[in-house]
Amino acid sequence: MLLLQVDIALIIEKLIIISVILMGSLGIAMYATWGERKVAAIMQDRLGPNRAGPMGLLQPLADGLKLFFKEEIIPDRSTRFIFILGPCLAMLTALMTSAVVPWGPDYIAPSGRTITFQVADINIGILFVFGVVSLGVYGVMLGGWASNNKFSLLSSIRAASQAISYELAMGISLIALIMMSGSLSLRDIVAQQHGFWDGNWFSWYVFKQPVGFIIFLTCAFAELNRAPFDLPECESELNMGYHQEYSSMKLGFYLFAEYINLFISSAIIVTLYFGGYNFPFMDQVATATGPLLFSIICILVLISKAVGMVLFFMFVRWTLPRFRYDQLMKLGWKGLIPLALANMLVTGMLVLWVFKS
Amino acid sequence: MPVYSTHYLFLSLLLFSIGIMGALMRRNAIIIFMCIELMLNSVNLLLVAFSKMYVDINAQLFVFFIMVVAAAEVAVGLAVIVMMYRKVHSVDINILNRLKH
Amino acid sequence: MNLYDTLFWFFSAVAVGCALGVILSRNPVNSVLFLVGTFLAISGHYFIMNAQFLAIVNIVVYTGAIMVLFLFVIMLMNLNADVEPQKGQLIQVAGVISGGVLFLVLIAAIHKASPMPIDKQSIDIGLINNLGKVLFKEYVLPFEISSVLFLSAMIGAVVIGKKEPALPAEGEAQ
Structure with missing residues (x-):
């Protein structure tokens, strides 16, 4: 009977964490759309949205309402079921990755319960992220194909080849990181980056794996279909690409999924390379504050790092011009994959011969 | 009704037979190829079940190698199908009976 | 009926249903989607048998790479139900019968196999x-x-x- 009670408490705790993470990701994604428009406006010397609410802060709500009330159009010659399945898959895969991100250190409640701020600590966390990312392309492909439109079809073919090409370099760059960490669990990887300085060198993996980080970041741009790699939806050639035929909330799902993906990928990049919830002098802060306050500070640190990463993605989008398609493929196959292989080889040799642990 | 190894045996056989049926029924080369993948997967499932049954890790490595070979096979096979489509503008395997004449 | 058995029957039903969908649907894209469903169900089987690495590799390799390639090729050729080559009724029936007979023969060969428990403890x-x-x-x-x-x-x-x-x-x- 005791076992059953503990189980129910655990389930309730996990349900609360899941719903908080989902709501938080949705909220941050909502304001990411506002942020993107503001960033674009600042970089182009405009004002950006400033009518709905103070500084246009209610703009995402207005956009959402507008999308809700728009007429829903399903093209006549489209494949109806797959047409609806596309945005659903995009949203699902965007949200699934958040399950393995450790959002904060364990909090030991006064009652003795340990609360982990992570939905599931699976020992193959990175592979799980990788699996979900590889499923993410289905939403774009199916939506583009089912629209029965030449531009959408071209866009989905582009999305597929881009995603497959850049997944390889992404995986190889991650292997170098895994060789250093010796664990696939995101929780262990974050724990290894404790603090900021581990006595000899910075403890964050971005300082131990700079090349791997750059490769991973570039591939993340490509996997997220963000500029400069936003070829599946480039406005000038394919006018909106795969979501050209979509309207109403189905379009909203695609756009929203993109921003959720952006936030969660930023959280994963931060977790892997920028120490997750760790920050300099965290031990001193931990002793100075209570455990609950410390956990909250850690979560806020992770979220602010992730938001910083999102801002970086936005700055890049409004700074760099779009690649041409053959340039994209050349960069992926002839640039990033050999570089990632060399990085993996050098890391392996260093781990084996120099930094024997 | 607890699950025994025979359940996995039957499930795997069923999937394998469905794969065979598909390969015999369809004329689209891509679908036939997909049915072959289905058969490979049913064998993988059985191997993993056996590895759990005998607590033996080797069977899981076999599955790993089967996946490797399947991936290589798909790369070449799809290239062949694309070339065939370029030549005859169809994926119907019945058109490929030129060796008969 | 514990959780393991429930999940076993659920994943088995999904796998067999989707496998039937692969061979019965006329549109090749639907076939690909059904096959993805089958692979996900098989991955679910691996998960409940605690073969986590194989489960996730199955998802990454099969659904994430191989099936995307299939879908890519089908989209590139623009295949749909209208151009799907159809065999005559007779050959289809013959295919079903021969597959079924193979199934029966294999079942007859193994139906006396003694059921061994699947070891759930060796995690x-x-x-x-x-x-x-x-x-x-x-x-x-x-x-x-x-x-x-x-x-x-x-x-x-x-x-x-x-x-x-x-x-x-x-x-x-x-």
């Missing part, structure tokens, strides 16, 4: 570090050879897919 057998140790100690040579196989398959695919310059460029695939 560590499918974990990645145990698999890795065996893979890189006992199976190092096959592993290296399989990497050579991959490389040759890649080169082979590129060579096959290369356009022959001598032929007149009649209608691209798209």
